[in-house]
Amino acid sequence: MPMLDIIYGVLLVLHGLVHLAWFAPTQPDEFPFRWKSLLLPHASEATLKRYISPMIVAQAVLFALAALGVWGVPLLAAAWVPMAIVAVALSTTIMVLLWHPWFFTGPAVNLLILGKAIWDLGLIR
Numbered sequence: 001m002p003m004l005d006i007i008y009g010v011l012l013v014l015h016g017l018v019h020l021a022w023f024a025p026t027q028p029d030e031f032p033f034r035w036k037s038l039l040l041p042h043a044s045e046a047t048l049k050r051y052i053s054p055m056i057v058a059q060a061v062l063f064a065l066a067a068l069g070v071w072g073v074p075l076l077a078a079a080w081v082p083m084a085i086v087a088v089a090l091s092t093t094i095m096v097l098l099w100h101p102w103f104f105t106g107p108a109v110n111l112l113i114l115g116k117a118i119w120d121l122g123l124i125r
Helices: 003-023 045-070 080-097 101-121
Strands: none
Touching (some): 003 080, 003 101, 045 080, 080 101
């Protein structure tokens, strides 16, 4: 397995795990993982948790499964690209809904993941 695939798989896992910080106990005000939405300013914390929590868990699982696919795990190796694309879509949706200025690298990581997925599909060379 090429070293870049190992690194890429680790990136997938870490990017999925970082979203789980929304489930961390309450932190100081500057902590970026808050249940507040600039797009939905009147949505309560409970409402945001109810609708966004399943998306956070799903994207973390999909990124982890996609990483296993990149690393060549049977069955997952053939399906990692669609899983990564769906995980990127969920991740982007989460970041847009719960945006904080500290998330400026998140969209770049999503684009990197999406670019590699599209590259492996053979749509760009």
